[in-house]
Amino acid sequence: MDKLNSKVVKYFYTTMIRIRKFEETINEYFLKGEIPGFVHLYIGEEAIGTGVCANLRDTDFITSTHRGHGHTIAKGAKVKYMMAEIFGKRTGYCKGKGGSMHIADFSVGMLGANGVVGGGYTLATGAALASKLQNKDNVSVCFFSDGASNRGTFHEAINMAAAWKLPAIFVCENNQWASTTPYRTTTAIENIADRAIGYGIPGVIVDGNDVFEVYKEAEKAVDRARSGGGPTLIEAKTYRIKGHFVGDPEMYRTKEEVKKVMEENDPIARFKEKATEKGLMTEKEMQEIDKKIEKEINEALKFASESPSPEPEELYQDLYV
Amino acid sequence: MREISFSEATLEAMKEEMERDEKVFIMGEDIARQGGIFGQFRGLPQLFGTERVRDTPITETAIVGAGVGAAMAGMRPVVDMHFADFLGVAMDEVFNQMAKIRYMFGGQTTMPLVLRAPDGIARSAAAQHSQSIEAWFLHVPGLKVVIPSNPADAKGLLKSAIRDDNPVIYFEHKGLFPMKGKVPDGEHFVPIGKADVAKEGTDLTIVSYSLMMNRVKEAGKILEDKGIKAELIDLRTISPIDKETIFESLAKTKKLMVVHEAVKIGGVGAEIAAMAAEEMLDYLDAPIKRLGAPFVPVPFSPALEKLVKIQTDDIVQAAEELCR
Numbered sequence: 001m002d003k004l005n006s007k008v009v010k011y012f013y014t015t016m017i018r019i020r021k022f023e024e025t026i027n028e029y030f031l032k033g034e035i036p037g038f039v040h041l042y043i044g045e046e047a048i049g050t051g052v053c054a055n056l057r058d059t060d061f062i063t064s065t066h067r068g069h070g071h072t073i074a075k076g077a078k079v080k081y082m083m084a085e086i087f088g089k090r091t092g093y094c095k096g097k098g099g100s101m102h103i104a105d106f107s108v109g110m111l112g113a114n115g116v117v118g119g120g121y122t123l124a125t126g127a128a129l130a131s132k133l134q135n136k137d138n139v140s141v142c143f144f145s146d147g148a149s150n151r152g153t154f155h156e157a158i159n160m161a162a163a164w165k166l167p168a169i170f171v172c173e174n175n176q177w178a179s180t181t182p183y184r185t186t187t188a189i190e191n192i193a194d195r196a197i198g199y200g201i202p203g204v205i206v207d208g209n210d211v212f213e214v215y216k217e218a219e220k221a222v223d224r225a226r227s228g229g230g231p232t233l234i235e236a237k238t239y240r241i242k243g244h245f246v247g248d249p250e251m252y253r254t255k256e257e258v259k260k261v262m263e264e265n266d267p268i269a270r271f272k273e274k275a276t277e278k279g280l281m282t283e284k285e286m287q288e289i290d291k292k293i294e295k296e297i298n299e300a301l302k303f304a305s306e307s308p309s310p311e312p313e314e315l316y317q318d319l320y321v
Numbered sequence: 322m323r324e325i326s327f328s329e330a331t332l333e334a335m336k337e338e339m340e341r342d343e344k345v346f347i348m349g350e351d352i353a354r355q356g357g358i359f360g361q362f363r364g365l366p367q368l369f370g371t372e373r374v375r376d377t378p379i380t381e382t383a384i385v386g387a388g389v390g391a392a393m394a395g396m397r398p399v400v401d402m403h404f405a406d407f408l409g410v411a412m413d414e415v416f417n418q419m420a421k422i423r424y425m426f427g428g429q430t431t432m433p434l435v436l437r438a439p440d441g442i443a444r445s446a447a448a449q450h451s452q453s454i455e456a457w458f459l460h461v462p463g464l465k466v467v468i469p470s471n472p473a474d475a476k477g478l479l480k481s482a483i484r485d486d487n488p489v490i491y492f493e494h495k496g497l498f499p500m501k502g503k504v505p506d507g508e509h510f511v512p513i514g515k516a517d518v519a520k521e522g523t524d525l526t527i528v529s530y531s532l533m534m535n536r537v538k539e540a541g542k543i544l545e546d547k548g549i550k551a552e553l554i555d556l557r558t559i560s561p562i563d564k565e566t567i568f569e570s571l572a573k574t575k576k577l578m579v580v581h582e583a584v585k586i587g588g589v590g591a592e593i594a595a596m597a598a599e600e601m602l603d604y605l606d607a608p609i610k611r612l613g614a615p616f617v618p619v620p621f622s623p624a625l626e627k628l629v630k631i632q633t634d635d636i637v638q639a640a641e642e643l644c645r
């Protein structure tokens with residue numbers, strides 16, 4: 001941690017707060033009925049996307065999931081275009097064709113959220129293959145969660161990436177829940193990282209609510225991938241604080257269970273504690289960032305609500321080149 | 322007759338068939354703990370236990386494949402696909418295994434397996450959660466495909482599907498689950514392969530199914546007021562297609578229109594139009610009309626999504642043009 005420069009520490013805080021505030025706003029406006037479709041929130045898992053993406057360049061790639069806002073923000077996408085997309089406006093990243101479950105920003109290497117659970121592994125592997133074939137040193141990160149780890153694509157993609165020593169990193173955000181199903185009722189092993197042995201690649205477990213830890217382990221994996229060492233499987237242990245989707249009645253767990261995690265293991269609170277304790281950031285610096293983000297989110301909201309909906313002729317655009 | 326919802330009707334079918342036959346069991350994602358996204362499995366685990374009502378990992382390939390395996394080994398599985406869109410994940414198991422095993426192996430086994438697949442546009446769920454993909458399966462010999470439009474048929478077709486010794490894909494439109502309708506008490510079957518003449522008429526034949534059938538019925542009423550008597554056919558089964566019922570109607574009306582939510586190109590309407598052109602051309606006195614979605618994935622934004630949905634007015638207008 002001593003090596004951490006202040007820029008990275010600031011990125012941690014700014015990004016986690018940006019994700020949190022963005023998501024809280026989305027939550028509010030979804031409940032007000034202003035957002036169409038389905039929305040899955042990343043609140044409580046911010047440290048993972050943030051800690052991993054802090055090691056990435058714009059030229060690196062990520063693939064994301066249905067719970068993709070956090071990854072998208074961490075990879076450097078602009079919240080105003082994300083917000084517009086989620087509101088179904090033509091000014092959004094995907095011109096209103098995608099929505100929350102299908103946001104992408106190719107300009108920063110964000111290759112898309114995915115409505116199909118487990119859809120990202122093979123795509124990230126292919127992007128890593130492209131890097132290798134072009135002798136580029138960029139890496140690909142595939143984010144996925146515990147439920148998705150049971151898809152066959154997990155095996156097929158990781159095996160291929162390992163056999164070909166591709167610059168891919170597979171990041172499991174084990175948030176204990178797949179919709180209404182607890183992780184351990186669908187998997188006979190405790191740690192998804194243990195599966196790495198079957199592919200001959202490193203498998204590491206990190207505390208997914210500690211951004212410093214995530215950053216450190218991701219750094220090793222990224223260095224390894226960039227230098228031709230092949231893939232790593234990282235399992236970040238976390239917890240899904242919010243319902244599966246906004247509006248989920250959450251009949252399958254107790255409020256206490258959720259409250260306890262938020263009180264004891266909120267990644268942002270833990271960052272604040274550690275950062276102040278080690279003198280990495282001051283309270284005042286954080287407040288300034290809070291203010292900046294609040295303004296940014298309000299502007300994004302304004303941009304999204306004032307933006308026009310797509311025009312009828314746009315229906316046929318972008319199907320083919 | 323009592324009124325229950327489409328979702329309750331399917332639940333009744335499941336209950337009755339699981340009570341009757343211990344070999345019937347169901348598996349899928351979030352069906353036991355949650356009761357299904359549309360409440361269509363609510364209460365089943367309490368009645369039959371979680372051995373027979375199984376929450377599965379997110380692993381469509383394995384649940385369809387395991388359904389095939391269990392069917393070969395003497396069970397009568399029902400597999401829930403969560404969303405029809407995820408049939409794609411298990412496509413090999415569907416079209417290379419489930420559909421072909423009996424034929425390839427010279428009839429040595431039956432394949433009493435039902436795949437339940439909630440499909441269609443609902444609540445701006447976007448391109449990967451809104452599709453109507455029923456036509457893909459018409460092209461696969463060995464499969465049966467049913468697609469009810471109302472609660473009574475939902476129950477009757479599901480019971481028939483479970484009792485059928487062939488593999489059946491059961492499409493249930495997401496928008497239909499809350500729909501209420503009259504359902505006969507007790508045992509109620511709708512035969513697979515038999516269409517229903519929902520309304521008799523003499524001026525044109527409109528063939529449809531699933532949610533769209535309800536739009537067609539609304540259109541039928543409006544047309545009636547305008548002096549056009551449309552004969553409305555609810556296909557109920559799209560593989561095999563009930564040619565006789567359609568042809569009988571055409572012999573009378575001489576005009577054919579097919580309506581579905583799925584993309585028009587390569588859709589069920591294309592097959593029906595081809596059948597009519599091949600065998601009924603002498604009877605037809607107007608070009609065949611097909612209404613279906615434009616050739617694009619379902620877009621997210623409500624402003625665009627509404628453009629891919631067939632509305633009652635579209636049906637009325639097309640029928641009027643046909644009868645002009």
Ligand SMILES: Cc1ncc(C[n+]2csc(CCOP(=O)(O)OP(=O)(O)O)c2C)c(N)n1
Pocket residue numbers: 066067115116117118144145146147148149175177178179240244350379381403407410
């Ligand atoms: C192939 C596929 N199967 C099922 C679904 C429905 N579904 C959406 S999210 C989800 C749970 C995903 O759990 P997990 O991978 O643990 O991600 P989390 O929601 O916890 O972030 C399910 C079953 C889907 N979108 N795609």
